[in-house]
Amino acid sequence: MKLKIFSGSSNLPLAKKICDSLNMELGNLTLKKFSDGEIWCKYEESIRGDDVFIVQSTNSPAENYLELLLLLDAAKRASAGRITAVIPYYGYARQDRKDQPRVPISARLFMDLIVKAGAQRLISMDLHSTQIQGYVDVPFDHLYSRPTFLNFIKDKDLLKENTVVVAPDMGSVPRARSYASFWNKKLAIIDKRRIAHNKSEIMHLIGNVKGKSALLLDDMVDTAGTLCTASEKLIDMGAIEVNALFTHPVLSGDAINRIKESKISNVITTDTIKVPENKKFNKLEIVSVSGIFAEAINRTHNNESISKLFF
Numbered sequence: 341m342k343l344k345i346f347s348g349s350s351n352l353p354l355a356k357k358i359c360d361s362l363n364m365e366l367g368n369l370t371l372k373k374f375s376d377g378e379i380w381c382k383y384e385e386s387i388r389g390d391d392v393f394i395v396q397s398t399n400s401p402a403e404n405y406l407e408l409l410l411l412l413d414a415a416k417r418a419s420a421g422r423i424t425a426v427i428p429y430y431g432y433a434r435q436d437r438k439d440q441p442r443v444p445i446s447a448r449l450f451m452d453l454i455v456k457a458g459a460q461r462l463i464s465m466d467l468h469s470t471q472i473q474g475y476v477d478v479p480f481d482h483l484y485s486r487p488t489f490l491n492f493i494k495d496k497d498l499l500k501e502n503t504v505v506v507a508p509d510m511g512s513v514p515r516a517r518s519y520a521s522f523w524n525k526k527l528a529i530i531d532k533r534r535i536a537h538n539k540s541e542i543m544h545l546i547g548n549v550k551g552k553s554a555l556l557l558d559d560m561v562d563t564a565g566t567l568c569t570a571s572e573k574l575i576d577m578g579a580i581e582v583n584a585l586f587t588h589p590v591l592s593g594d595a596i597n598r599i600k601e602s603k604i605s606n607v608i609t610t611d612t613i614k615v616p617e618n619k620k621f622n623k624l625e626i627v628s629v630s631g632i633f634a635e636a637i638n639r640t641h642n643n644e645s646i647s648k649l650f651f
Contacts, residue, residue: 343638351614354612357630393424396408427462
């Protein structure tokens with residue numbers, strides 16, 4: 341099968357970087373909208389019998405999901421040999437369980453729709469809830485941004501003797517622990533209670549940050565409420581500086597202003613979500629995960645193991 345990569349409109353720059361890493365051209369695809377907002381798509385080249393990878397992050401607006409479903413359906417009806425959905429950021433992942441009456445399990449619903457539309461394999465990165473992989477019966481490759489971050493921090497010499505790795509909530513503990521273990525650094529944990537959607541209250545700090553350089557680790561930042569509140573708590577507890585590192589820059593609402601006005605010194609994130617120019621600011625450093633996705637796509641196409649990417 342011939343390898344072909346196509347991209348939806350949510351993160352075209354990342355898809356182009358993936359293709360550049362593989363020394364190939366991005367597939368020719370047309371996406372349009374009717375005057376009433378309906379989405380229309382067409383593959384402008386034959387994909388019959390080809391190994392097709394469709395790159396599309398599913399961040400807001402919700403039309404990004406609909407666009408992905410249409411692209412998958414079109415590929416299936418065009419007789420693609422194999423169809424893989426490459427979803428750098430998997431949206432609705434926070435709604436992964438029924439935690440109160442009369443609510444949907446949205447993460448499961450969208451996964452079902454993706455497979456029903458035609459995806460025979462899925463590739464994503466740093467899922468908010470790793471159990472989402474079990475929602476489908478097709479192969480699911482869950483990638484990690486850690487190799488990119490580790491290389492960036494090493495190149496920029498950002499790791500200090502007094503660095504302590506901080507998990508901003510209990511859900512982030514496994515991720516923070518893995519970094520702390522790799523660097524042989526101490527781990528601190530913030531005990532957070534969510535009082536409403538996008539609102540949280542910090543209860544306790546487990547660990548010692550006094551006189552330390554704190555590195556906050558999370559999978560995503562949405563409104564930045566947790567991140568900024570955590571940074572204030574760390575400074576109040578004696579940390580001399582706070583740096584933040586997270587994979588998915590959702591950055592909705594007033595997140596940018598919150599971070600700008602916060603006590604966070606540096607913010608490091610990736611390009612799983614396209615950050616528009618008007619959302620970029622001096623504290624923000626964006627590193628690309630295109631190399632990881634390119635290697636995963638190449639190895640998947642050649643039916644090789646991708647375990648090499650996990651270190």
